[in-house]
Amino acid sequence: MWARGSNQPPTDGPSASPLAALMRHELIALLLLLAALPAQAQETPPLLSELASELKSLRVLPVGAPTHSACPANTTALVGVTQRQLRDTLGEPDFIDKEDHHSWWYFFTSPTPFGQMGGGFPQLGFYFDSKKAVTKVDCYYAR
Secondary structure, eight states: OOOTTOSSOOOSSSOOSHHHHHHHHHHHHHHHHHHHHHHHSOOOOHHHHHHHHHHHHHHTSOTTOOOOOOOOSOOGGGTTOBHHHHHHHHOSOSEEETTTTTEEEEEOSSOOOTTOOOOSOEEEEEEEOTTSBEEEEEEEEOO
């Protein structure tokens, strides 16, 4: 018995062709992969989000505007953060020290006038391991 209005014999399910079966398997694999991505994504530590907000507000100030930023009291929450997370959250570092274990430095100040050295603002440095994860965080005031 054939389906009403059809001149074809019934099939074994929605589509019995080998191509359709392969496409179903690929779709299932893709859905499983997409479902696993959020589990692999690392959550941004609240301190990193706070630093990003502060850095963003400082960088839109006029050149040489006075600022009152301070070094974070406790940076242990930043250990383990990846370079990618830093770049995605804080943006490009102000300075990369390639001789010092490829440390990245962010300057928490308004844009400085050309040639100005120092100024008392915090310089936050991140040191990385071979897997590009933060192992140590330093903060100094520019002199």
